[in-house]
Amino acid sequence: QSALTQPPSASGSPGQSVTISCTGTSSDVGAYNYVSWFQHHPGKAPKLMIYEVNKRPSGVPDRFSGSKSGNTASLTVSGLQAEDEADYYCSSYTSSHNFEVVFGGGTKLTVL
Amino acid sequence: QVQLQESGPGLVKPSETLSLTCTVSGGSVSNSNYYWSWIRQPPGKGLEWIGYIYYSGSTNHNPSLKSRVTMTLDTSKNQFSLKLSSVTAADTAVYFCARLPPATVTFDYWGQGTLVTVSS
Numbered sequence: 001q002s003a004l005t006q007p008p009s010a011s012g013s014p015g016q017s018v019t020i021s022c023t024g025t026s027s028d029v030g031a032y033n034y035v036s037w038f039q040h041h042p043g044k045a046p047k048l049m050i051y052e053v054n055k056r057p058s059g060v061p062d063r064f065s066g067s068k069s070g071n072t073a074s075l076t077v078s079g080l081q082a083e084d085e086a087d088y089y090c091s092s093y094t095s096s097h098n099f100e101v102v103f104g105g106g107t108k109l110t111v112l
Numbered sequence: 113q114v115q116l117q118e119s120g121p122g123l124v125k126p127s128e129t130l131s132l133t134c135t136v137s138g139g140s141v142s143n144s145n146y147y148w149s150w151i152r153q154p155p156g157k158g159l160e161w162i163g164y165i166y167y168s169g170s171t172n173h174n175p176s177l178k179s180r181v182t183m184t185l186d187t188s189k190n191q192f193s194l195k196l197s198s199v200t201a202a203d204t205a206v207y208f209c210a211r212l213p214p215a216t217v218t219f220d221y222w223g224q225g226t227l228v229t230v231s232s
Binding site: 102 | 219225
């Protein structure tokens with residue numbers, strides 16, 4: 001059981017928008033702005049898409065955006081493209097121990 | 113461009129020690145701005161943070177793994193390594209290495225992962 005809760009699947013048609021949620025607690029997502037999102041095409045290296053809730057690394061399209069409300073963070077992919085089909089994982093810093101990062105169980109995004 | 117590559121045996125027997133190495137290119141494991149981390153993904157499950165090592169040699173690991181984790185750094189080879197002792201089938205997973213900038217608490221570069229199966 002992952003520490004952060006994500007829906008197992010999400011889908012949308014090309015050009016549409018889809019939002020993936022990541023629910024934690026007041027000890028992780030709700031307490032810190034250290035939420036990240038990763039895109040993973042199986043067999044390849046995961047790619048950082050969003051960090052610190054809503055910041056995009058250089059090279060990540062602005063179709064990807066992040067937000068947070070309370071204990072739930074969200075990743076929105078706008079203008080869906082075929083290459084967006086992948087697994088998406090969220091992570092958060094948590095203060096439960098000296099330093100710890102927790103992840104979500106992942107969401108399989110399907111572009112219909 | 114920073115690149116990381118995991119290497120090590122793909123099969124480990126129960127009760128033995130899993131050993132993996134991550135080779136870093138395009139960056140230095142001696143850089144004080146980063147932690148060097150291990151993450152794993154059991155089949156069909158989500159990601160689990162294992163721990164990190166800093167250029168000074170200091171380490172931190174997921175408390176769920178108790179004292180089974182040992183991490184070391186080899187600055188001469190620009191590598192860092194993971195040892196996980198007393199493995200069971202539950203340790204079967206794809207193991208990833210990644211760079212972790214502590215200022216942002218994220219993983220900005222990852223290896224592609226290596227599958228380690230625990231089986232007799």
